[in-house]
Structure formats: structure tokens, C-alpha cells
Amino acid sequence: DVKVTQSSRYLVKRTGEKVFLECVQDMDHENMFWYRQDPGLGLRLIYFSYDVKMKEKGDIPEGYSVSREKKERFSLILESASTNQTSMYLCASSPGGGLDTQYFGPGTRLTVL
Amino acid sequence: TQLLEQSPQFLSIQEGENLTVYCNSSSVFSSLQWYRQEPGEGPVLLVTVVTGGEVKKLKRLTFQFGDARKDSSLHITAAQTGDTGLYLCAGEVGGTSYGKLTFGQGTILTVHP
Numbered sequence: 001d002v003k004v005t006q007s008s009r010y011l012v013k014r015t016g017e018k019v020f021l022e023c024v025q026d027m028d029h030e031n032m033f034w035y036r037q038d039p040g041l042g043l044r045l046i047y048f049s050y051d052v053k054m055k056e057k058g059d060i061p062e063g064y065s066v067s068r069e070k071k072e073r074f075s076l077i078l079e080s081a082s083t084n085q086t087s088m089y090l091c092a093s094s095p096g097g098g099l100d101t102q103y104f105g106p107g108t109r110l111t112v113l
Numbered sequence: 114t115q116l117l118e119q120s121p122q123f124l125s126i127q128e129g130e131n132l133t134v135y136c137n138s139s140s141v142f143s144s145l146q147w148y149r150q151e152p153g154e155g156p157v158l159l160v161t162v163v164t165g166g167e168v169k170k171l172k173r174l175t176f177q178f179g180d181a182r183k184d185s186s187l188h189i190t191a192a193q194t195g196d197t198g199l200y201l202c203a204g205e206v207g208g209t210s211y212g213k214l215t216f217g218q219g220t221i222l223t224v225h226p
Contacts, residue, residue: 004155031211031212033213035216040122040218040219041218042117042119042201042216042217042218042219043156043201043203043216044216045213045214045215048211048213050211056211058213090155090156092155094212096211096212100212101146101158101161102156102158102203102212102214103155104154104155104156104157105155106153106154106155107153107154107155
């Protein structure tokens with residue numbers, strides 16, 4: 001079974017702090033994704049990566065950056081957290097090659113005070 | 114701007130009833146997926162449809178892809194309490210191998226005993 005793990009289930013940070021969210025997948029998948037999920041808005045893509053050290057902006061990249069130094073790990077960075085970044089963050093991975101299933105982690109509920 | 118519109122946003126029904134969830138867009142999708150998400154978990158893939166007019170069945174769930182590949186529906190027959198959850202449609206535009214998806218805003222289904 002594919003497993004996608006996220007470093008924390010719950011996180012509370014203060015405005016202005018630098019926040020790291022880590023995601024690890026164990027199935028040698030090419031693609032990895034970071035989404036945020038807010039009520040009534042579905043999942044919105046922040047960034048994705050199709051290879052090590054490669055990244056592409058999604059629909060809402062402002063205020064975020066990412067890092068993929070190793071194939072299995074994709075990190076989301078909030079350089080200076082703000083209250084409007086309070087949300088559920090979901091990481092996903094997919095094998096690549098078309099008609100991909102995305103496999104999701106359990107999510108990190110981030111609260112910025 | 115939401116590329117995929119799901120309706121209804123909320124659905125509350127009794128066990129044994131039938132229901133349909135709709136997913137509509139003005140864009141053509143190369144494939145469309147349906148995911149189900151339970152509280153505290155990430156979304157899990159239910160089905161992928163790729164051909165206009167395609168119908169797929171998964172036990173009591175029937176999925177249809179519109180002829181023009183702009184819309185899809187999920188029909189549940191004789192709903193059970195275990196069907197409760199958030200249902201998300203997601204489309205891939207342009208058929209890139211990166212597997213990038215656009216998600217609808219979701220339908221929260223509650224099935225009462």
C-alpha cells in the first residue's frame with residue numbers, strides 16, 4: 001500500500017513565524033503536491049513537483065515556497081505565517097505517466113494565531 | 114474562479130434513499146476522478162472516467178462522464194450510513210503527465226440511520 005505521511009496532524013504557530021510542513025511518500029512516486037483545504041472551497045493547489053528539485057506554482061502559491069531535495073520528500077514552507085494561512089494542508093503523491101491516482105496524506109491542521 | 118462546480122454542497126438524507134451529486138464545468142477534461150474523504154483523513158480515489166459518455170459502477174455507486182467531457186455525476190442507490198463523507202470531483206485538463214488536478218468544492222453527504 002502506498003503511504004503518504006505528514007510530519008504533524010496539528011500545528012499552532014504565531015504570526016510571523018517560519019513554518020515547515022513535511023511530507024514523505026514511500027512508493028517512489030514522481031509527482032508530489034501540496035494543497036490547502038478550506039470549507040466550501042475544496043482543495044486548492046499550492047505547488048507541485050514532478051521531479052527532484054523541480055517545482056511548479058499551483059493556483060495559490062503566494063506566501064508559500066517548497067523544497068524537493070529528495071524524491072520521497074516534499075516540504076511546504078510558510079516564510080512568515082499569517083492568520084489567513086490557517087487551514088488544513090494536504091500532501092499527495094502520484095506515480096506519473098498519465099491518468100494518475102493521487103494518494104493523500106492525513107493532513108496537517110495549521111492554526112496561525 | 115472555480116473551474117469545477119459541484120452541487121449540492123450539502124446533502125442530508127435518510128438511510129435507503131437515493132441521491133445524485135453533480136460536477137459541472139465549462140472546460141473539457143481529459144479525465145475526471147471522484148474522491149471520498151472521511152473526517153481526519155485525506156481523500157481516497159473512488160473512480161476515474163476518461164471517455165465521454167462512460168458509465169462506471171462500484172457496488173451501489175454509479176459514475177457517469179458527460180458526452181462532451183465537461184460534466185460528471187455520482188449516483189448512490191440505497192444510501193447507507195457508511196456513505197457519509199465529503200465527495201470531491203477532480204478533473205485533469207490538457208492531459209499532462211504531471212497529474213495536476215482541479216478539484217470541485219465538494220459535497221458533504223450525511224446519511225442518517
